[in-house]
Amino acid sequence: MKKICHFIAFSFLLLFLLSLIPAHGFDIIPSKEYPFPDGSDLPPVLNVGVPIECGNYKIQLIAQPVISKSMHAIVADDDMKYMILRVGITNNGEEAVGWLTPDSFELREVYRNRLYGKTNLNSLMSARISAGYSLKTFYAAIDPGQMLLTPLVFDVFPEAEGWILTFSPHVFGEEAADSVQFRLPKALIQ
Amino acid sequence: MKKHLIFVLFAVFLSVSAAAADEPTVIVTQYENYMCGDQFEISFPEVIVTSSQVSNASRVHANAEKDERLLSVRIKLRNMTSDILHGMSKESFQLIGHVRDRSISYVPEVITHTDYFGSGNYYTYDNIPPLRMVDIMLIYRVNPILINWELRFSPQVGGDSNYTLKTVSYEPMDWEPCEGLFQFPLMRTGETGDLTRFVR
Numbered sequence: 468m469k470k471i472c473h474f475i476a477f478s479f480l481l482l483f484l485l486s487l488i489p490a491h492g493f494d495i496i497p498s499k500e501y502p503f504p505d506g507s508d509l510p511p512v513l514n515v516g517v518p519i520e521c522g523n524y525k526i527q528l529i530a531q532p533v534i535s536k537s538m539h540a541i542v543a544d545d546d547m548k549y550m551i552l553r554v555g556i557t558n559n560g561e562e563a564v565g566w567l568t569p570d571s572f573e574l575r576e577v578y579r580n581r582l583y584g585k586t587n588l589n590s591l592m593s594a595r596i597s598a599g600y601s602l603k604t605f606y607a608a609i610d611p612g613q614m615l616l617t618p619l620v621f622d623v624f625p626e627a628e629g630w631i632l633t634f635s636p637h638v639f640g641e642e643a644a645d646s647v648q649f650r651l652p653k654a655l656i657q
Numbered sequence: 658m659k660k661h662l663i664f665v666l667f668a669v670f671l672s673v674s675a676a677a678a679d680e681p682t683v684i685v686t687q688y689e690n691y692m693c694g695d696q697f698e699i700s701f702p703e704v705i706v707t708s709s710q711v712s713n714a715s716r717v718h719a720n721a722e723k724d725e726r727l728l729s730v731r732i733k734l735r736n737m738t739s740d741i742l743h744g745m746s747k748e749s750f751q752l753i754g755h756v757r758d759r760s761i762s763y764v765p766e767v768i769t770h771t772d773y774f775g776s777g778n779y780y781t782y783d784n785i786p787p788l789r790m791v792d793i794m795l796i797y798r799v800n801p802i803l804i805n806w807e808l809r810f811s812p813q814v815g816g817d818s819n820y821t822l823k824t825v826s827y828e829p830m831d832w833e834p835c836e837g838l839f840q841f842p843l844m845r846t847g848e849t850g851d852l853t854r855f856v857r
Contacts (some may be wrong), residue, residue, distance in 0.1 A: 626789045
């Protein structure tokens with residue numbers, strides 16, 4: 468009898484211990500308690516008006532980024548919107564440079580401090596908006612010591628929680644020698 | 658002998674009490690985001706609403722018949738996997754209503770992007786890309802006598818074949834099962850704006 472009692476008790480205790488292991492292997496917790504990456508491996512935010520050096524160039528944001536569904540009566544495709552960055556690119560070298568390629572600029576989305584989709588420069592819209600505001604295009608020549616003020620346009624998903632811009636200046640027919648990355652400040656969503 | 662019996666009874670009690678707490682359950686708080694396992698983030702930005710018609714600016718989604726109500730649940734869902742979530746089935750969003758000792762569960766009649774005005778877009782509940790928070794409206798045709806509504810979220814893939822999105826091909830994705838019960842504390846009547854608080 469004693470042995471049977473022991474056996475039954477042991478069986479139930481075993482059942483109890485097994486039930487402590489979550490059946491689904493997960494739980495529901497508020498997101499604020501979830502260990503998302505802290506973003507310390509991401510580049511820091513580059514605030515408006517602060518230049519950052521990249522080889523013979525310097526780049527800075529002239530204004531807060533703007534996100535808009537339409538621009539110059541052209542509506543962005545699907546669920547995307549246009550991200551408009553007004554930047555200043557300074558030529559720190561001793562010779563005039565020109566014809567920066569569109570792939571000198573690349574934007575990446577950030578969600579929960581993780582990098583996600585890559586977006587290339589929409590060079591056509593960038594050129595179009597430059598003309599609209601009587602500004603030079605991103606591929607215009609920059610004299611030594613001069614700053615080129617130009618708008619850059621990207622097609623983005625507006626739900627992204629942040630963006631990282633990679634600036635790797637190079638002209639046609641050359642490889643980029645230097646590259647710099649920074650996080651954009653908060654965008655104005657229109 | 659007595660000692661052994663007490664020991665057995667205690668073990669039985671422990672087993673029963675542990676078995677009773679099986680499915681993860683939360684009472685929904687507005688604006689709170691929840692992680693369901695490691696792969697889904699979900700939130701309920703609005704109180705659930707019952708109405709006789711559900712529409713947005715571009716179309717009427719559903720009309721209730723006699724002795725019916727439409728119950729809409731707005732959810733924001735983030736797919737935390739690295740794959741596009743394709744063909745999520747309606748069984749992923751089971752709504753359960755209770756009255757006295759009865760419970761009835763429903764699957765949504767309509768699942769739609771909350772603010773979407775077009776059609777045929779790839780960015781809908783049917784193709785949920787990784788990491789982006791998607792805003793989905795679930796519309797159920799329900800019996801109005803039911804109360805104490807809760808949503809059982811158990812994501813399941815509807816299709817099982819490969820598919821292409823624009824020019825890219827994708828394999829079906831695997832994920833860790835996630836099943837949770839989200840209990841709604843409040844309900845709003847669409848026509849009058851009256852709020853009903855559920856007592857559990």
